[in-house]
Amino acid sequence: MAIKIDNVAVLGLGTLGGQIALQARVSGYEVTAFDPDPDALKKSLEKFMEVDQSKVRPSPIRVELWPEAASQIRTFPTLADAVKEADLVIEVVPEELELKRKVWKEMDEAAPPEALFATNSSSMPVSRMEGATGRPERCMNLHFYHMTLGQNMADVMGGSRTSPEVLEAGRRFVRTLGVVPLKVNKEILGFCFNRVWRAIKRETLHMWADGYVDFKDVDRAWMIFAGTPWGPFALMDTVGLDVIYDIEMVYYEDSKDPKDHPPQGLKRLVEEGKLGVKAGEGFYKYPNPAYLDSDFLKP
Numbered sequence: 001m002a003i004k005i006d007n008v009a010v011l012g013l014g015t016l017g018g019q020i021a022l023q024a025r026v027s028g029y030e031v032t033a034f035d036p037d038p039d040a041l042k043k044s045l046e047k048f049m050e051v052d053q054s055k056v057r058p059s060p061i062r063v064e065l066w067p068e069a070a071s072q073i074r075t076f077p078t079l080a081d082a083v084k085e086a087d088l089v090i091e092v093v094p095e096e097l098e099l100k101r102k103v104w105k106e107m108d109e110a111a112p113p114e115a116l117f118a119t120n121s122s123s124m125p126v127s128r129m130e131g132a133t134g135r136p137e138r139c140m141n142l143h144f145y146h147m148t149l150g151q152n153m154a155d156v157m158g159g160s161r162t163s164p165e166v167l168e169a170g171r172r173f174v175r176t177l178g179v180v181p182l183k184v185n186k187e188i189l190g191f192c193f194n195r196v197w198r199a200i201k202r203e204t205l206h207m208w209a210d211g212y213v214d215f216k217d218v219d220r221a222w223m224i225f226a227g228t229p230w231g232p233f234a235l236m237d238t239v240g241l242d243v244i245y246d247i248e249m250v251y252y253e254d255s256k257d258p259k260d261h262p263p264q265g266l267k268r269l270v271e272e273g274k275l276g277v278k279a280g281e282g283f284y285k286y287p288n289p290a291y292l293d294s295d296f297l298k299p
Contacts, residue, residue: 003116003169006030009086011079011103013037015240015278016120017092018044019147023061025069027177032074034082045070047277048148050287055229057150060178079103080110087112088173090142091129092120095246100124101132108133116166118142122194122243123250125187127159136161140170143191144179146238149230155191157184189254198251201244202260204232209263215283219291233283234291237276241283245270 006029010021013035021041025031033041045066053063076082083089089107093099100119107117117139119126130136139159145151154174158167171181182192190198208215219231236244248262269275269282276282284290 002172003165005087005116005169005173007032007085007087008173009033009083009089009111010092011035011082011089011107012092012120013040013044013075014092015044015047015238016144016146017090019048020090020092020120020144021073022048022066022069023147023177023179025073026062026065031072032076032082032086034076034079038075038077041070041073041075051148055292056148057228059147059150059152061147061150061152063148079106083107083111083115085112086115088116088118088169090118090120095122095124095243095250097124097128100129104129104132108135114138116140116169118170120144122247123190123198125157125159125189126162127187130159130161137163138166140166141184141191142170142174143194145193147179149235149238152178153180153182153193155184155194156181157187157191159187189251198247200232201236201248202251205248205263205266206259208233209265216290216296220297223291223297230291234289237282237284237286237289239276240278241266241275242270 008024008029008031010017010033013021013033018041021031021033048063048066089111091100091103093103117133119129119141120143122143126139126141130139133139136159140162141155141157143155145153156167156170156174174181184191204218207213215233219233222231245262245266252260273279274281277286280286290296
């Protein structure tokens with residue numbers, strides 16, 4: 001019998017968690033949520049609605065429906081309250097393994113025994129978290145991308161003991177959100193597209209930090225080549241440079257290869273508080289970054 005998902009709990013309502021919760025509600029799911037910041041969903045929604053959808057590649061995601069959906073999401077002051085009736089719990093907390101394992105232990109103690117668990121981690125395999133629960137066969141990676149930017153896709157990957165039925169339920173859930181599931185056949189750090197994106201990040205960050213190129217020219221080249229309204233550095237600003245740094249450190253800690261260590265230039269921006277869009281400055285200055293200027297791609 002197929003696994004049925006009606007109630008979805010989202011833990012963390014920042015850039016990606018907020019999008020997942022809102023789109024799940026638009027798609028007909030009962031959505032509960034928890035974030036240490038009681039205003040997190042409101043703050044995230046304000047940022048989402050600032051995105052100029054005319055510059056985004058068309059997708060089935062109807063962002064204009066999100067404000068009404070926000071009023072229908074039930075947020076709770078504790079994690080336990082948010083997950084107590086969930087069929088699927090999606091964890092969206094910072095890219096720190098010990099923090100994630102702590103959250104997963106709390107999820108396991110409070111959620112119904114049959115609930116499925118998923119992490120939206122940008123790089124870590126779920127096998128690193130499943131041991132904090134008593135249900136490793138019901139755990140998976142569901143890594144969503146930026147739906148506000150037209151990126152309606154999600155990596156779907158199992159852990160060491162994930163059942164085929166759980167993975168199929170994960171892919172089915174993703175499809176019902178208007179999102180394309182990217183099936184990962186066996187465990188790999190970074191999953192499907194995020195591993196490709198990571199290779200682009202690593203190369204462009206070091207080219208910039210080592211003084212070979214100006215980051216704006218990398219973005220110009222990408223925008224012309226790929227036909228997108230932004231390039232790698234603009235997208236990293238959108239994600240958050242602190243998040244980018246943490247993700248790059250996950251790869252470095254896994255390989256211990258000096259080439260995988262994020263450059264000092266990126267660390268310096270983070271230490272200076274230049275975190276990207278959310279801070280008003282990263283590689284570009286906001287709210288009017290240079291890459292949106294009509295002259296940015298002129299010969």
